[in-house]
Amino acid sequence: MSKPKICTPTPIIKKDIKKAIEGYSKVWESEESIFEEMCFCILTPQSSAKQADKVIKQLKEKNLLEKGTAKEKEPYCKNVRFFRTKAKRLEEAQQKFPKNKLKKILIENGLPLNPLKAREFLVKEVNGYGLKEASHFLRNIGFGKEIAILDRHILKNLVKCKVIESVPKNLSKKTYLEIEEKMKGFCKRNKIPFNELDLIFWSNETGEVFK
Template sequence: MSRLPPKWSSEWKRRETEIKGRLDEFSRVPVSEHFYELCFCILTPQSKARHAERVVCELKCDKFYERGFDPTPYLRNPKNYIRFHNTKSKRLLRVRAVFPKIAAKIHNSDSSVLLRRELIELIPGFGMKESSHFLRNIGVHGLAIIDRHVAKHLKQLGLIPKIPKTISKKQYLEIEKKWHSFAKKVGISLDELDLLFWSMETGEVRK
């Protein structure tokens, strides 16, 4: 039984099976899907996750990785509109160009923290949050994905004094460390807590 405060404990009881199932899905994502999971994480900031999923599905269907066409029309489509589509289209093309290096890093790494650092250096526009998000989505555990939804709950639980507008790398690592300690205390993993917080804000257990 979790040692979370009542507000979170009741939600955990209701969503535990679904959250654990979603994390299990992440751990079974095949290597062949890693590139498109990375595309998803490039598209999601400040855009709807459902739109990003649809765009990724279309890019995959049209073999974006193999062909390397301009993805801008896919991102600009009003049905699946992605904000900052011009910038993100350029990032997708840059990521495609360096993806063999990224894949090699993932294959050879035995440290999630080191791997995250290496991805930040390799991937244009990627910071701590985006790299952690991508790695979580391909089954890497223990990395905090700190966005405004999560920060709201961390503040309510007393782990941070306020919701930061921006987070330096040092602050990010400090919050991650506190979150790990809290997770150990309540008996629920950081990854599970992340999906719990996210689902409490959005009503869904999504990637």
């Protein structure tokens, strides 16, 4: 059986995907970048990655990413939905996971050897994180080889590839983990690196690779 067309990136996109994944692995070397990615993934639920990225850049420009109150952050968070709630979550994250302690906290809770353990910790401890957001964060800091970012975009493509029959109405933890395993099997059968599949789906629809 041949590989589905939507799982086959163009040579240029394939090069961009490899470059993106190499970039993720370098994030782990920088405490500032790790904290930035944690905040980015707090902002992404029900908002586009590009809009969340704009917010991060605005907060950094105003020196409000690593400090400041939720009220101070709010004016620069309006590109994303539920910006007041997310501004509060950013303030909570900076207090609970200070930039200079975050990497140590992650190491104490599974990284780099056990990303699945780290994901459980993040879901429990980071306000605003579910399995999808925790997985997105871990992928963006270089630990995406074992975990799937199951947003609606990915799920729809998994339906097209006949990995799942339909997009589930409610993505419980049990369902999430079951689909993640099916996705791993699909990647193995088609010789697709597991941490590349979501980027392949995204790039084939948009023509670009974005985190």
